[in-house]
Amino acid sequence: MEQAQLDEYLDRFQLTDVFAGGLRDHLQPVAFQAGDWLCRQGDAADRMYLLLEGKLKITHMSATGKRLVLSFKHPFDLVGDIEYVRRTPLMNTVEAVTPVKAVSISYTALEQKGADNPAFLRFLLETITMKFELKSHSMSFNLLYPVEVRLASYLLSMTPETPTLPVSDLVDAADLIGTSYRHLNRVLRQFSQDNLIERTNRTITIIDREGLTERVGESIYE
Amino acid sequence: MEQAQLDEYLDRFQLTDVFAGGLRDHLQPVAFQAGDWLCRQGDAADRMYLLLEGKLKITHMSATGKRLVLSFKHPFDLVGDIEYVRRTPLMNTVEAVTPVKAVSISYTALEQKGADNPAFLRFLLETITMKFELKSHSMSFNLLYPVEVRLASYLLSMTPETPTLPVSDLVDAADLIGTSYRHLNRVLRQFSQDNLIERTNRTITIIDREGLTERVGESIYE
DNA sequence: ATCTATTCAGGACAAATGTCCTTTAACCGA
């Protein structure tokens, strides 16, 4: 990526101040292809990523071998920020879902140029606090509502522009809302019978957003 | 509370630097009795609390009227820190479970004396990041394990020194692990039959910590 | 001590969800 283009990004999203004070020079552009891993759960963490383009999937494997999809990340989300603050190994695996552009910055650089930089610290605070609220919300949501509601919410949030979804995403969906693939199918079948969605060859199509919205009330998976 | 005593607290827990730069003068000692509310969900937030002694309960009421116990707070946890960063109304209700001593500091003071104070910002970052990890952990735990495991974990974490628990805590327990009171009773009955606990008059007594630990594997409710 | 109001435990049944396995449908190479 061109330096000029990176500067434009930073400017457009008001991040120029955040990376002032010498941090800017340590930003390294990186690109990934769909399917690439940015990092793996358990690895030692040594750098933070700022996502510029594309979509990331954050997954976690439990001690008992069950996989959980924790979230999807979109442009200007941070990855590795929590680990930087806590100095812990990576909790999660991060995979590119689409082609991805990002910048990375080493923890060393952050320590040297960021630890006393209020603008940068406030940026971290705001980002992490937002993550906290999001997680808090989805935790309540998961405890409070049955799979039907969670799935409807998922379907709505994953199809903001095009109303279709490849069936292969369903296994992620199950791991995201914390249910079994079997049960997911059961609920999808119900949605289908209620004419909320349509299953054709290898895609799910939303045909009644209103109806799905009714079944949710609140949305979470942004 | 004496100023000297407060200073001793701050010193003992290495918080003197955190509240340097003029923040220290804005710390106001406050005390609450068991059952008092520090603040209510939906209120406008205007101050942050640092808990010094006692125990707080954080609860949330959902749109559909279901109550959720989100966590318990112990000395040196912060309350209102997230709301300070995000500038949002209070998400949760905070209640004193025991007699409580705390210090409060107004958002106004934080803005004026804290926003450019790296030590204070780093303190916020560490605290909030820890909260995030805790929440992240409990969310995975809730999605991954059945009520039996969650309840065993709860029982262990709530009885670190004395092995008993008043029955009145059970309704909070149900709201904390996200199940019904009825089902909680069912599982407790099972524990009782397996000689893991004993129910006498109005208390639950842990009689086999090992056995309970076996049913958990990981602990969460700290 | 007795009555009563309140709190707590548990029975009965229904609904939600998980596990295991079979069937169906899509895809691919020859």
Place this chain on the structure above:
DNA sequence: TCGGTTAAAGGACATTTGTCCTGAATAGAT
């Protein structure tokens, strides 16, 4: 085109969990 191979869907059944209601236990007032 065909057969085989793989991925997705669904059947059958068990388990977990929720809802509603009843009955037992307890504390407090008289």
